[in-house]
Amino acid sequence: MKKMFINGEWVESNSGSVRHIINPYNQEVIATVSEGDIDETKNAIAAARKAFNESDWSTIPAIERGKVVHKIADLIERDRDELANLESLDTGKTVAESLMDMDDIAAVFRYYAEMADKEADGEIINSPIPNSTSKIVREPVGVCAQITPWNYPLLQASWKLAPALVAGNTLVMKPSEITPLTSIKVFELMEEAGIPKGVVNLVLGPGESVGNEMASNNDVDLVSFTGGLETGKKIMQAASSNVKKLALELGGKNPNVIFADADFETAVDQAMNAVFFHAGQVCSAGTRLIVEESIHDQFVESLVDRAKNIQLGSGFEESTQMGPLISKEHLNKVIEYVERGKQEGVTVAVGGSVPNDPELQKGFFFLPTVLTDCTTDMRVVQDEGFGPVITVEKFATEEEAVQLANDSIYGLSGGVFTNDIAKAERCVAKMRMGTVWINDVNLYFPQAPWGGYKQSGIGRELGKTGLEEYQEIKHVFHNLKPEPLNWFK
Numbered sequence: 001m002k003k004m005f006i007n008g009e010w011v012e013s014n015s016g017s018v019r020h021i022i023n024p025y026n027q028e029v030i031a032t033v034s035e036g037d038i039d040e041t042k043n044a045i046a047a048a049r050k051a052f053n054e055s056d057w058s059t060i061p062a063i064e065r066g067k068v069v070h071k072i073a074d075l076i077e078r079d080r081d082e083l084a085n086l087e088s089l090d091t092g093k094t095v096a097e098s099l100m101d102m103d104d105i106a107a108v109f110r111y112y113a114e115m116a117d118k119e120a121d122g123e124i125i126n127s128p129i130p131n132s133t134s135k136i137v138r139e140p141v142g143v144c145a146q147i148t149p150w151n152y153p154l155l156q157a158s159w160k161l162a163p164a165l166v167a168g169n170t171l172v173m174k175p176s177e178i179t180p181l182t183s184i185k186v187f188e189l190m191e192e193a194g195i196p197k198g199v200v201n202l203v204l205g206p207g208e209s210v211g212n213e214m215a216s217n218n219d220v221d222l223v224s225f226t227g228g229l230e231t232g233k234k235i236m237q238a239a240s241s242n243v244k245k246l247a248l249e250l251g252g253k254n255p256n257v258i259f260a261d262a263d264f265e266t267a268v269d270q271a272m273n274a275v276f277f278h279a280g281q282v283c284s285a286g287t288r289l290i291v292e293e294s295i296h297d298q299f300v301e302s303l304v305d306r307a308k309n310i311q312l313g314s315g316f317e318e319s320t321q322m323g324p325l326i327s328k329e330h331l332n333k334v335i336e337y338v339e340r341g342k343q344e345g346v347t348v349a350v351g352g353s354v355p356n357d358p359e360l361q362k363g364f365f366f367l368p369t370v371l372t373d374c375t376t377d378m379r380v381v382q383d384e385g386f387g388p389v390i391t392v393e394k395f396a397t398e399e400e401a402v403q404l405a406n407d408s409i410y411g412l413s414g415g416v417f418t419n420d421i422a423k424a425e426r427c428v429a430k431m432r433m434g435t436v437w438i439n440d441v442n443l444y445f446p447q448a449p450w451g452g453y454k455q456s457g458i459g460r461e462l463g464k465t466g467l468e469e470y471q472e473i474k475h476v477f478h479n480l481k482p483e484p485l486n487w488f489k
């Protein structure tokens with residue numbers, strides 16, 4: 001039985017509540033975890049509060065915290081294969097993808113560990129008041145609640161854990177209830193790395209109870225959430241109880257604009273990658289293909305030919321290119337999403353259903369799907385499907401391409417494929433998204449900030465900004481020649 005980590009102890013819930021964790025490839029139970037409720041969540045928050053107020057974690061030199069975070073990166077590298085296997089068992093993604101995730105995760109811990117004694121500095125400013133000094137210092141925010149989704153369970157956790165720790169915060173994390181295994185393992189590694197008691201706490205359980213308590217509890221100073229838009233809105237409301245600091249990484253409906261002058265083969269290949277990687281369960285998946293009309297038919301033909309050949313299967317088979325969706329519930333949502341598209345009048349150019357292959361019947365598979373004859377007013381073009389489904393729209397002019405790309409409540413990311421450098425820059429300047437790729441898709445790294453415009457979220461993870469999310473800024477004014485003001489004589 002996998003347990004929660006509260007105040008330096010591995011504990012089961014008082015209620016005895018458990019959840020079976022399912023392999024989405026064959027529905028086998030791969031682990032059983034103890035699930036907490038509001039009481040355990042309160043205990044975890046109290047432990048984090050006590051550790052913040054009473055331990056020296058937030059006041060030791062930042063370089064010391066950096067050493068611990070380096071050690072966590074070492075341990076992740078040591079246990080890379082075990083972690084990758086666990087992630088693939090839990091999510092269905094290929095082991096090759098999970099191994100890439102683990103490398104990225106270790107790199108995130110390293111990046112912030114290196115930053116510990118560099119970017120955590122303050123600043124002396126020129127005081128306009130005679131005989132005084134004025135300095136800006138950066139301090140930890142306090143107790144942080146961190147809530148993560150199921151699509152990149154440990155990667156999303158690492159973007160929150162590493163900067164929060166380096167900045168000197170204490171924290172309570174809740175992974176998605178359906179994919180907690182790698183987060184549990186990393187809490188074991190953080191214990192091994194020597195993080196003091198109460199600094200990191202892990203609670204397991206449903207969002208409506210455990211997650212809501214984390215977002216609303218008045219002893220929490222910051223809530224950082226990655227997940228869906230509707231959940232993000234609930235968290236924003238719950239967090240208002242004590243005006244918590246808020247970091248939201250929400251959904252996306254990301255356009256990928258292809259101009260006729262782009263390198264054709266590269267653009268097709270990247271468009272495939274943009275949407276079929278991890279079965280489209282990627283917040284930045286390029287699910288809205290916007291293609292110049294002169295190459296539309298040829299582009300769709302090429303995409304369809306290649307989508308037909310994508311190898312579905314177990315993430316543990318080397319030949320597999322795409323695994324299953326995460327759960328039965330999510331598969332049903334993707335089926336409904338495509339059915340709605342059919343009712344709206346799209347053409348299913350390929351896919352559009354679950355596969356017939358008898359080998360795949362126990363898994364939550366959906367065929368790689370290309371939908372054409374799509375227009376921007378359709379829900380299938382506006383809603384996040386979060387599956388291996390791409391919608392294709394046409395444009396005639398550069399202005400129209402940009403207008404279609406921006407026609408969304410979301411603003412997470414977008415791509416532009418063209419060999420005309422000036423055109424690319426003109427488009428990018430007008431695209432309202434947190435990340436725009438030119439002649440590439442879905443690329444991110446620890447050094448660059450990640451986050452969304454519009455309803456894709458608030459704040460940024462990764463980069464220097466990702467650390468600043470976990471810092472308060474204090475202005476310290478020092479009067480070097482204090483004397484009475486005699487205002488109130």
Ligand code: NAD
Binds near residue numbers: 229231
């Ligand atoms: P979700 O919103 O259903 O759940 C995310 C987390 O929130 C889970 O841990 C869940 O238990 C918890 N939760 C649910 N209800 C809650 C509540 N009322 N209060 C507090 N916590 C609650 O999202 P999901 O289905 O796990 O993940 C998919 C979504 O995540 C997609 O919309 C995707 O775009 C988004 N996502 C965004 C990014 C990004 O960087 N912007 C990255 C990954 C995923």
